[in-house]
Amino acid sequence: MDTPHPIQALVFDIFGTVVDWRGSIIREGQALQARLGLAADWPALADAWRAGYAPAMARANAGQDPWTNIDGIHRRILDSLIPRFGLEALPEGERDALNRAWHRLGPWPDAVPGLTRLRRRFVLSTLSNGNVALLVNMAKRAGLPWDCVLSAELIGRYKPDLEVYRRAAALLGFGVEQVLMVAAHPSDLMAAQRAGLKTAYIPRPQERGPGGWMESTEGCRFDWQAPSLEALADQLGA
Structure with missing residues (x-):
């Protein structure tokens, strides 16, 4: 037995x-650029997006920020990066779709x-x-x-x-x-x-x-x- x-x-x-995650986010950004013509440094954006992840979770665990799931954390970080990467013209629907790249x-x-x-x-x-x-x-x-x-x-x-x-x-x-x-x-x-x-x-x-x-x-x-x-x-x- x-x-x-x-x-x-x-x-x-x-x-x-x-x-x-990194290669996937870069590909999503490049596809968005090809579709809408909005250029950005997608590798740098992927790295910066991910860099905000651990500090945001630590603040949630410490009770410094209200609890939100990772979709909410990812969106909060993305919104903070939009001006830095020159993506202010990205429409709301496209921002939401880009945030959901983490689902893909x-x-x-x-x-x-x-x-x-x-x-x-x-x-x-x-x-x-x-x-x-x-x-x-x-x-x-x-x-x-x-x-x-x-x-x-x-x-x-x-x-x-x-x-x-x-x-x-x-x-x-x-x-x-x-x-x-x-x-x-x-x-x-x-x-x-x-x-x-x-x-x-x-x-x-x-x-x-x-x-x-x-x-x-x-x-x-x-x-x-x-x-x-x-x-x-x-x-x-x-």
């Missing part, structure tokens, strides 16, 4: 780990095949700060084979608050030690580890473009580390 695997469920960070992010090449293999053996769920509607729309468009869509929105706190990780395990019906957090960001994994989850590190050196900054792993210890989700499936016997 097969020995039960100590891991029963895998929960995934999404932005940067499963999908290529494309997966890394290994994501769908790796997840498909992992799902044969484990329960798979998102564990993202992205809101539920965003994650569902992304999954439908990109073909991401989740069993469940869990979001920090359901808990009313953002990662790296430890309650987000603990509640995810409880919602899936497993002990924290039976759940593996998969992410490209060591800080996310270290928070999951403090909450009692196991961790798997998938480095994404192209997340911020060629030669872009990567979060340091110095002092970090992960339960698993793999160069891709397909390689992680190999390591976990999926």
Whole structure:
């Protein structure tokens, strides 16, 4: 008889780990420019948009800003960037459509095949700060084979608050030690580890473009580390 695997469920960070947010946002901007003729430095806009993300979530967790989901946070950041990037002529409908580009992010090449293999053996769920509607729309468009869509929105706190990780395990019906957090960001994994989850590190050196900054792993210890989700499936016997 097969020995039960100590891991029963895998929960995934999404932005940067499963999908290529930067490349996708740049492509969306370039398509908008081709359609409307509004030029901008789209790589710089993508980077600036993402740079506002963590501080906004930290303010929400600290109670300094009213709670809003990631769609609201993304829109607030975009509105602040419009003058900086010369996009004042962008109509309201187009601004809303551009903000929803985060619902249309494309997966890394290994994501769908790796997840498909992992799902044969484990329960798979998102564990993202992205809101539920965003994650569902992304999954439908990109073909991401989740069993469940869990979001920090359901808990009313953002990662790296430890309650987000603990509640995810409880919602899936497993002990924290039976759940593996998969992410490209060591800080996310270290928070999951403090909450009692196991961790798997998938480095994404192209997340911020060629030669872009990567979060340091110095002092970090992960339960698993793999160069891709397909390689992680190999390591976990999926």
